[in-house]
Amino acid sequence: xxxxxxxxxxxxxxxxxxxxxxxxxxxxxxxxxxxxxxxxxxxxxxxxxxxxxxxxxxxxxxxxxxxxxxxxxxxxxxxxxxxxxxxxxxxxxxxxxxxxxxxxxxxxxxxxxxxxxxxxxxxxxxxxxxxxxxxxxxxxxxxxxxxxxxxxxxxxxxxxxxxxxxxxxxxxxxxxxxxxxxxxxxxxxxxxxxxxxxxxxxxxxxxxxxxxxxxxxxxxxxxxxxxxxxxxxxxxxxxxxxxxxxxxxxxxxxxxxxxxxxxxxxxxxxxxxxxxxx
Amino acid sequence: xxxxxxxxxxxxxxxxxxxxxxxxxxxxxxxxxxxxxxxxxxxxxxxxxxxxxxxxxxxxxxxxxxxxxxxxxxxxxxxxxxxxxxxxxxxxxxxxxxxxxxxxxxxxxxxxxxxxxxxxxxxxxxxxxxxxxxxxxxxxxxxxxxxxxxxxxxxxxxxxxxxxxxxxxxxxxxxxxxxxxxxxxxxxxxxxxxxxxxxxxxxxxxxxxxxxxxxxxxxxxxxxxxxxxxxxxxxxxxxxxxxxxxxxxxxxxxxxxxxxxxxxxxxxxxxxxxxxxxxxxxxxxxxxxxxxxxxxxxxxxxxxxxxxxxxxxxxxxxxxxxxxxxxxxxxxxxxxxxxxxxxxxxxxxxxxxxxxxxxxxxxxxxxxxxxxxxxxxxxxxxxx
Numbered sequence: 001x002x003x004x005x006x007x008x009x010x011x012x013x014x015x016x017x018x019x020x021x022x023x024x025x026x027x028x029x030x031x032x033x034x035x036x037x038x039x040x041x042x043x044x045x046x047x048x049x050x051x052x053x054x055x056x057x058x059x060x061x062x063x064x065x066x067x068x069x070x071x072x073x074x075x076x077x078x079x080x081x082x083x084x085x086x087x088x089x090x091x092x093x094x095x096x097x098x099x100x101x102x103x104x105x106x107x108x109x110x111x112x113x114x115x116x117x118x119x120x121x122x123x124x125x126x127x128x129x130x131x132x133x134x135x136x137x138x139x140x141x142x143x144x145x146x147x148x149x150x151x152x153x154x155x156x157x158x159x160x161x162x163x164x165x166x167x168x169x170x171x172x173x174x175x176x177x178x179x180x181x182x183x184x185x186x187x188x189x190x191x192x193x194x195x196x197x198x199x200x201x202x203x204x205x206x207x208x209x210x211x212x213x214x215x216x217x218x219x220x221x222x223x224x225x226x227x228x229x230x231x232x233x234x235x236x237x238x239x240x241x242x243x244x245x246x247x248x249x250x251x252x253x254x255x256x257x258x259x260x261x262x263x264x265x266x267x268x269x270x271x272x273x274x275x276x277x278x
Numbered sequence: 279x280x281x282x283x284x285x286x287x288x289x290x291x292x293x294x295x296x297x298x299x300x301x302x303x304x305x306x307x308x309x310x311x312x313x314x315x316x317x318x319x320x321x322x323x324x325x326x327x328x329x330x331x332x333x334x335x336x337x338x339x340x341x342x343x344x345x346x347x348x349x350x351x352x353x354x355x356x357x358x359x360x361x362x363x364x365x366x367x368x369x370x371x372x373x374x375x376x377x378x379x380x381x382x383x384x385x386x387x388x389x390x391x392x393x394x395x396x397x398x399x400x401x402x403x404x405x406x407x408x409x410x411x412x413x414x415x416x417x418x419x420x421x422x423x424x425x426x427x428x429x430x431x432x433x434x435x436x437x438x439x440x441x442x443x444x445x446x447x448x449x450x451x452x453x454x455x456x457x458x459x460x461x462x463x464x465x466x467x468x469x470x471x472x473x474x475x476x477x478x479x480x481x482x483x484x485x486x487x488x489x490x491x492x493x494x495x496x497x498x499x500x501x502x503x504x505x506x507x508x509x510x511x512x513x514x515x516x517x518x519x520x521x522x523x524x525x526x527x528x529x530x531x532x533x534x535x536x537x538x539x540x541x542x543x544x545x546x547x548x549x550x551x552x553x554x555x556x557x558x559x560x561x562x563x564x565x566x567x568x569x570x571x572x573x574x575x576x577x578x579x580x581x582x583x584x585x586x587x588x589x590x591x592x593x594x595x596x597x598x599x600x601x602x603x604x605x606x607x608x609x610x611x612x613x614x615x616x617x618x619x620x621x622x623x624x625x626x627x628x629x630x631x632x633x634x635x636x637x638x639x640x641x642x643x644x645x646x647x648x649x650x651x652x653x654x655x656x657x658x659x660x661x662x
Contacts, residue, residue: 056556057556057557059556060556087549087552087553087556087557088553088557090549090550090553091495091550091553091554094483094488094491094546094549094550094553095488095491095492095495095550109482109546109549110482111482112482112542154579154582155549155582155583157579158542158545158549158579158580158582158583159542159545159546159549160482160541160542160545160546190582192575192578192582193574193575193578204575205575206575
């Protein structure tokens with residue numbers, strides 16, 4: 001949890017807006033540091049967190065969260081964190097053993113054309129079975145609203161799933177978690193190409209996914225490198241965009257920040273106010 | 279000056295033949311130390327050397343255990359193949375285990391072409407000799423008269439550099455001695471040798487990739503590289519070299535068609551490879567003929583699924599070969615993606631805008647990466 005980002009977004013573990021769909025995106029950069037922020041924020045806020053870690057191992061997230069002061073292993077033991085380790089599950093799908101008959105969340109690896117129904121079923125069944133915020137029976141700990149984190153959606157495109165299937169998946173997740181259960185959803189999408197694409201659209205899938213998700217979400221954080229190139233003291237820029245849905249219309253508010261990644265956190269500052277410059 | 283004792287009947291059996299002192303460094307036994315690895319100074323990850331010390335420098339100290347480096351091949355697959363051989367040779371010298379998979383050439387051919395390591399003078403253990411009678415020691419020509427305290431120490435001989443060093447140097451003009459090579463354990467995978475079993479379930483990957491993934495998993499589990507395996511005193515690293523993945527010889531039509539049928543076969547394989555690596559003590563080098571892949575977005579996905587990526591552009595055959603400015607350079611490695619050191623990312627000084635990296639060959643014997651600015655076209659005016 002990065003304190004400066006909390007003040008920018010006006011959130012803290014004690015109060016945050018519910019029913020939000022946060023979209024993290026990057027272009028030729030790496031926005032995964034934002035996933036760690038939201039993970040530690042919601043764990044500290046005593047929410048029940050479902051984390052679909054599709055690109056890295058559990059130890060990776062655990063090591064970084066340790067630096068931010070949150071223990072994932074402990075949260076998992078207490079039942080606060082439900083972690084789907086995509087890499088681990090994928091091996092049983094890609095190298096099928098004869099004895100494996102259970103339906104798998106990563107089943108789309110075997111046949112991407114089928115879509116992400118099994119993955120959504122995994123999310124839905126575990127989210128609704130835990131009661132989604134209701135007080136557990138038999139003295140089970142009561143957690144806050146449910147939060148779903150996905151790292152990341154672009155790897156699903158790399159593995160052959162169609163853009164439509166991923167958009168459907170995100171829509172279903174949003175309907176279940178945000179609308180039905182008043183929880184939050186945070187998803188990460190990564191793009192490669194330039195902003196202005198050629199007509200034939202090399203990276204069409206990724207761009208379409210980004211556009212479709214931007215339309216659905218209520219808050220986006222877009223990470224990019226600096227337009228002037230590499231800088232040792234400023235690692236990039238983050239554009240925060242609030243898409244508030246007021247009664248009479250919708251207005252968007254955008255703000256631009258620059259950031260630097262440290263060993264134990266990330267500092268955000270207004271453009272031009274980097275500590276190296278002042 | 280003390281005369282040598284005449285009764286040297288009892289050899290100093292209680293003293294180890296190696297050490298001249300009994301001092302032993304106190305090591306924290308919590309971290310297992312594997313020969314040929316060292317912890318990173320940035321984030322404590324375990325690193326292995328790629329065999330090319332300058333490439334290690336570019337990667338931030340070495341290749342982290344559990345990660346993949348993607349090498350986009352140059353047009354004639356000369357330098358990418360050489361980096362692969364350096365990587366495997368480093369494994370032999372450090373006594374790691376090797377796994378080589380190739381579709382174009384037999385993996386044995388690749389193993390026979392490994393560059394010879396440059397030898398170091400290191401004391402090696404000589405077999406303990408029978409205690410000689412004192413008179414023989416006197417009369418033997420080997421008996422030392424002045425430095426007689428060092429009589430029992432082993433003689434210095436040329437041998438392999440000790441495996442506690444990180445990163446070695448190689449002589450490309452010679453191939454590795456067969457004895458050195460055979461000391462290392464090598465696993466091979468050659469698609470034509472593996473009988474293609476008809477898989478009962480429809481798979482998204484061609485047979486060769488599935489078989490390769492299965493073979494890798496078997497080796498990892500059988501030889502104990504799995505992280506979950508019971509901790510024994512001796513752990514080792516598995517070095518995996520996969521040559522020319524994505525080429526047609528693997529059964530993949532990625533390089534042949536604009537709209538390949540199994541467009542995501544290679545990415546699915548790389549995902550499975552990542553899963554295997556993250557849960558084992560292994561390192562992988564994968565070369566891909568990216569110049570044959572038309573779909574840039576797919577190439578981007580392939581790159582993103584690997585932890586490090588460099589692209590090589592050879593000057594051979596291009597107009598740069600004849601350009602006199604480039605006469606010292608043979609190829610140009612470009613980082614096709616900023617390296618991703620984890621856990622908390624710190625970008626390296628290798629953004630795309632940086633000066634080009636030239637690959638310089640002092641007289642054809644070694645491979646090194648040097649950071650040079652691109653050659654200037656207008657001569658710099660000398661100081662008057």
